[in-house]
Amino acid sequence: MSDTPRPYVLIIGGGSVGYHLARHLLERDYEVTLVEKNRGRAEEITHELGSCCVMVGDGDEMAFLATTGIERADVVVAATGDDEDNLVACQLAKRKFNVPRTIARVSDPRHVKLFSAVGIDVPVSATELLMGLIEAELSTELVKGVAVKASGANLVDVALPRLSSLVGRRVGDLSLPGEELLVCIVRNGTAVLPTPEVVIEQGDELIFYSRTLDIESVRELVASS
Amino acid sequence: MLPEPGGAPTPADGGTSYDLSEMKCVILGCGRVGSYLARLLDGEGHQVSVIDLDMAAFNRLGEDFGGNMVPGNGLDEQSLRRAGIEEADCFAAVTNGDNRNLMAAQLAKEVFGVRRVITRVYDPIRAEVYRDIGLETICSTVIGAHMIHDYLTAATPAAQPRSA
Numbered sequence: 304m305s306d307t308p309r310p311y312v313l314i315i316g317g318g319s320v321g322y323h324l325a326r327h328l329l330e331r332d333y334e335v336t337l338v339e340k341n342r343g344r345a346e347e348i349t350h351e352l353g354s355c356c357v358m359v360g361d362g363d364e365m366a367f368l369a370t371t372g373i374e375r376a377d378v379v380v381a382a383t384g385d386d387e388d389n390l391v392a393c394q395l396a397k398r399k400f401n402v403p404r405t406i407a408r409v410s411d412p413r414h415v416k417l418f419s420a421v422g423i424d425v426p427v428s429a430t431e432l433l434m435g436l437i438e439a440e441l442s443t444e445l446v447k448g449v450a451v452k453a454s455g456a457n458l459v460d461v462a463l464p465r466l467s468s469l470v471g472r473r474v475g476d477l478s479l480p481g482e483e484l485l486v487c488i489v490r491n492g493t494a495v496l497p498t499p500e501v502v503i504e505q506g507d508e509l510i511f512y513s514r515t516l517d518i519e520s521v522r523e524l525v526a527s528s
Numbered sequence: 529m530l531p532e533p534g535g536a537p538t539p540a541d542g543g544t545s546y547d548l549s550e551m552k553c554v555i556l557g558c559g560r561v562g563s564y565l566a567r568l569l570d571g572e573g574h575q576v577s578v579i580d581l582d583m584a585a586f587n588r589l590g591e592d593f594g595g596n597m598v599p600g601n602g603l604d605e606q607s608l609r610r611a612g613i614e615e616a617d618c619f620a621a622v623t624n625g626d627n628r629n630l631m632a633a634q635l636a637k638e639v640f641g642v643r644r645v646i647t648r649v650y651d652p653i654r655a656e657v658y659r660d661i662g663l664e665t666i667c668s669t670v671i672g673a674h675m676i677h678d679y680l681t682a683a684t685p686a687a688q689p690r691s692a
Contacts, residue, residue, distance in 0.1 A: 387631040411604065
């Protein structure tokens with residue numbers, strides 16, 4: 304179909320995450336190289352994925368990285384189980400090899416802040432993701448937040464509590480703090496455009512776009528009066 | 529091309545902006561270098577905190593060490609805070625893991641804003657790369673090799689008179 308070259312993804316770390324990610328991407332026709340420093344493990348993976356895709360070496364050694372074709376990688380994923388190794392590998396990739404996008408697995412959620420601070424594009428903390436899902440499951444208030452990729456804003460989806468102070472109010476009369484936008488009302492499973500004359504009803508689900516509102520402040524906004 | 533030792537780095541702040549006579553120092557790693565450094569700074573009257581995962585490592589500090597010993601993993605904010613990183617003037621990462629040292633140094637610098645941050649890195653190439661990012665590094669491997677080289681290749685007095 305298209306002439307565009309397949310995206311090239313370099314994965315560092317052939318453990319459970321790296322291996323399955325590589326397999327998944329190969330099935331979707333990405334070009335993948337998986338780097339693993341343990342020779343025994345590398346042989347196991349080569350058996351499964353094929354020798355074209357697996358290299359033995361240390362993902363935080365400059366000299367070795369230079370042999371992996373990293374300079375033409377579209378994405379580097381540091382998927383080892385050690386946060387410090389992932390931190391180093393991603394910074395090498397970005398600063399020395401100009402890889403446009405770096406993704407790092409972060410085992411300790413407390414390290415995510417540092418990863419972002421040093422310019423790693425996507426720090427992924429599996430613990431945080433799971434925590435978010437668990438909280439959403441356990442929460443009786445049904446407030447969910449989704450990050451909007453490029454703008455750093457959130458979409459916050461809230462099911463109105465029964466006695467919410469917003470019930471009966473016109474959308475046009477709502478005064479939202481900051482730069483929020485009420486983007487959608489979901490009523491009985493249908494999406495309703497929140498034009499100014501629309502009146503908020505019991506049982507409505509409201510979706511806000513906001514840079515400043517987080518789940519907590521939305522809870523306050525829709526709380527019972 | 530072999531990496532150069534680079535010499536001891538000079539802090540950019542020139543020491544004029546705060547009191548050098550009594551600095552608050554946090555050291556990560558109580559191995560040979562860490563404990564020696566800690567005793568040195570402690571002896572000069574600075575306030576020193578040393579962090580190490582291994583309690584036995586603190587024995588290297590000796591009986592009369594006046595600083596704090598903080599058991600912990602210096603990669604998490606909690607142990608760093610217990611060691612006083614929020615008020616620290618300087619931070620040195622000297623564990624035997626290059627990447628751990630680099631990560632801790634970046635934490636100290638980027639998250640806690642510590643002014644003087646330095647790390648010991650064994651791998652010469654990694655040391656150079658991190659210097660490029662703006663982290664002060666000491667590569668003991670290269671410095672040691674150069675010193676040994678200079679000794680081995682020094683001209684003997686009888687063979688070559690020293691030029692002025």
